[in-house]
Amino acid sequence: MPISPNQGSSGGGTLVSITGSNLxxxxxxxxxxxxxxxxxxxxxxxxxAVSPSGTGAVGVTVTTPGGTSNPIxxxxxxxxxKQSLSPSFGSTAGGDxxxxxxxxxxxxxxxxxxxxxxxPTVVSDSRLTVVAPAGAAGSVSVSVTTAGGSNNGxxxxxxxxxxxxxxxxAEGPESxxxxxTLTGTGFTSTNQVTFDGNPAPFTVISDTxxxxxxxxxxxxxxxxxxxNDAGTAILADAFTYIAGPGI
Numbered sequence: 001m002p003i004s005p006n007q008g009s010s011g012g013g014t015l016v017s018i019t020g021s022n023l024x025x026x027x028x029x030x031x032x033x034x035x036x037x038x039x040x041x042x043x044x045x046x047x048x049a050v051s052p053s054g055t056g057a058v059g060v061t062v063t064t065p066g067g068t069s070n071p072i073x074x075x076x077x078x079x080x081x082k083q084s085l086s087p088s089f090g091s092t093a094g095g096d097x098x099x100x101x102x103x104x105x106x107x108x109x110x111x112x113x114x115x116x117x118x119x120p121t122v123v124s125d126s127r128l129t130v131v132a133p134a135g136a137a138g139s140v141s142v143s144v145t146t147a148g149g150s151n152n153g154x155x156x157x158x159x160x161x162x163x164x165x166x167x168x169x170a171e172g173p174e175s176x177x178x179x180x181t182l183t184g185t186g187f188t189s190t191n192q193v194t195f196d197g198n199p200a201p202f203t204v205i206s207d208t209x210x211x212x213x214x215x216x217x218x219x220x221x222x223x224x225x226x227x228n229d230a231g232t233a234i235l236a237d238a239f240t241y242i243a244g245p246g247i
Contacts, residue, residue, distance in 0.1 A: 003060055007075040007107060007147045012053035014147075016074070018062060023047050025064045031074055032058030077148035080104035085142060089157040089189070091230035094134035098156065100144065101127050107147035113156055114140030132156065137186075161231040162186035164238070167224050171240040176216040180239065182226060183209055189228040195239055196222035219243035 008014025015038075018029065022044065029036040029049040036049035047062060051074065059071025082102040090096030100111070103126055110117045111130045120130040128144070135158040143152040164184040172178030182193065185208055193202040193212045202212040210226065221237035 003072050003074060005147065006073065007077050008051050009147065009149045010053060010055055010076040010078050011149065012051050014051040016049055016051060016060075017042075018047045018049065018060065018072075019045055020062070020069065021045060022066060023062060023064065025066075026062055027065070028063045030061050030063070034058075036060075077107055077146060078104055079149035080108065080144045080146045080151045082142070082144060082151055082154050085154050085156065088155070089159055089229050090132050092135060092137050092158045092160050093230075094132050096132045097129055098132050099127065099129050100142070100154070102144070104146060104148055105144065108144055109147075110145045112141075112143040112145070112150075120144070159189050159228060159230040160186040162190065162226045162228050162233040164224060164226050164233045164235040167235065167238040170238065171242055172214050174217055174219055174241045174243055176214045178214040179211065180214060181205075181209060181211050182224065184226065184233065186228055186230065186233075187226065189230075190226055191229070192225075192227040194225045194227075197225075214239065214241075217241040 003018050024044045026041045026047045029039050031051050034052040038050040040048045054076045057073050057075050060074045061071050062069045085100045105128045106125045108120050108122050108128050111120045116133040118130050118133045120128040122128050137158050137160045139155045139157045141152045142154045142156050143150050166183045168181050187210050188207045190204050193200045198215040200212045200215050202210050219241050221240045223234050223236050224238040225234045
């Protein structure tokens with residue numbers, strides 16, 4: 001007499017389907033010693049019931065006018081507990097693999113990032129990995145759903161890839177030291193600014209503005225790049241190094 005699913009939340013409320021023979025006239029379904037609720041005699045071979053609360057493994061029995069069946073196992077599962085996730089940020093385009101640590105993950109079926117869900121890979125009862133779906137810039141709650149229920153408590157921050165639209169002033173001496181302002185978008189989590197691949201000291205003014213000081217360079221136009229947690233934006237030939245006079 002199979003039962004599906006054969007596990008559910010320790011809080012109860014799991015709708016299970018029990019199949020067998022001679023199930024017409026079912027009067028009660030018990031999970032261990034506790035009565036199930038919402039028992040429905042679907043057919044002579046199928047009964048559905050909603051599990052009561054419980055813990056551990058219990059035997060499920062069906063009682064009809066002809067007697068009581070042998071027990072079949074049903075396993076109560078506690079709600080998952082999340083301890084940490086890494087990384088805690090990623091691109092709005094999604095695609096970043098996130099590792100979540102905690103307990104009770106063995107039966108995990110989905111992970112929600114705000115309103116968007118993804119199917120996880122269960123590594124162990126204490127660890128799972130999931131590829132973050134696409135999402136809007138900002139922080140969202142992360143929720144893991146298992147046979148035992150769902151649990152939130154952790155957050156994930158979506159970061160938009162940067163864009164660079166202008167560098168002002170657009171020229172300066174080869175010796176470096178020119179204070180410039182970069183304008184664009186997605187600058188809040190900037191972690192590097194480079195001129196022709198050379199790192200420059202910088203300060204984030206806002207999500208659309210970064211100030212930087214040019215490093216030394218070679219005469220001519222060079223690319224300026226801004227990197228944040230979601231990627232790198234390059235503005236080609238955005239700054240020109242001017243050679244000093246020679247006598």
